[in-house]
Amino acid sequence: MSAVLRLSAFRRLLAAYVLNELAWSVGTLALSLLVYRRTGSAIGSTGFFLCSQVAPAVVSPPLVARLDPLAPNRLLPTLYLLEAVLFGILAWMTSRFALAPVLALALLDGVVAIVARAMAAAVRAQVLKPLDLVPEGNAVSNAAFAICFMAGPLLGGAVVVAGGTVAALLANCGLFAVMSLVLAGAGLPGSAAIAGERSNRLRGAIGYARGDPALRALLILQGFGLACFTISVPVEVVYARHALHAGAGGYGGLLSAWGGGAIVGSIVVGRWRRGAPAALIGGSGLALALGFGVMAAAPSLTVGLLGAAVAGIGNGIGSTAVQTAVQERAPAEWMALIMSLNQSISQLAPGVGILAGGVLAALTSSRVALAVAGAGSFAFAVAVAIALRPAVMRRARPVIVEGAGRRRTGESSAA
Secondary structure, three states: OHHHHOOHHHHHHHHHHHHHHHHHHHHHHHHHHHHHHHHOOHHHHHHHHHHHHHHHHHHHHHHHHHHOOOOHHHHHHHHHHHHHHHHHHHHHHHHHOOHHHHHHHHHHHHHHHHHHHHHHHHHHHHHHHHHOOHHHHHHHHHHHHHHHHHHHHHHHHHHHHHHHHHHHHHHHHHHHHHHHHHHHOOOOOOOOOOOOOHHHHHHHHHHHHHHOHHHHHHHHHHHHHHHHHHHHOOOHHHHHHHHOOOHHHHHHHHHHHHHHHHHHHHHHHHHOOOOOHHHHHHHHHHHHHHHHHHHHHOOOHHHHHHHHHHHHHHHHHHHHHHHHHHHHHOOHHHHHHHHHHHHHHHHHHHHHHHHHHHHHHHHOOHHHHHHHHHHHHHHHHHHHHHHOOHHHHOOOOEEEOOOOOOEEEOOOOOO
């Protein structure tokens, strides 16, 4: 994986990615606390979640279709600079709080954030794909994400405790400004988008994905897998306190074990990059099923931590392997839009899993909810073996012709 770190453009993209995930953790924690404290209502917190994560996942693909033809070396710094401005306005509004404007700004920031993630992932693939380094790049990026997943909430909480919500939002403002400067001189490649009507580009990308059975299956399976394993998200705190009687420390330990496992999983994909995508993705489902099964039956915190670590390894393998397979299957012309669809699925599917987990835990128990997550993960592994069988992965991909909105099935061999 050292080869990707020798690439200047990748190092800058990675630095921006790390700062972005830290800023997201700090901003989400600070804004969710601000909304709850000022409204005192779960409805306000739900509104913040819908505006910052769910709604942006719906509206971002059409926006990416409009922005895709623009040069990334100008677009990405501009998007991050816009986020810096938005967090500056949010910091200013903390002393003039009104729920509607704050939610509107959270929606706008959520849209900018998901568009920036999709464009950055597309540019990263554009930098690495000609060098056959996409798996290594994704492994490094996802390992960095796992570290940020563990450190981000701690950093956000420390900033809020030390300086308050305003300090956290202003820190985010500074982080995004730094990200804009980091990418301004990164020497990123130009846009790979094909010519054509921008209004037709999203329809064309969806048509391309539907016309490629392997790519279609990867996107659908990702949504199904995420919905299954995120059943555990609202359950783990209940599981730690009532099933294992471990309290807040036990809950924190479960999150840390999961994050550590995810780092290991990302490294596994980096080392076995030549493995078949179906084997890696299906194996991740089996690891998740095993981990959740161990957690559901765990008699003690130690065993529960072991199960969380195994599930985390599956999560790290799956997230890296799926993204790599999608990027390697998608052509450069459609990369940004395919990654936008990928990002939208990544934000929408967990909502289904979280809702299911909460309902299951309320109606039954946390152990039953984890067992259901395990059964769903096993079903995901079986679905991968069927949908991504070698005959499907070898099938020729569609060939793009006549601009952005039309395609035909081509005779080119699969990569």
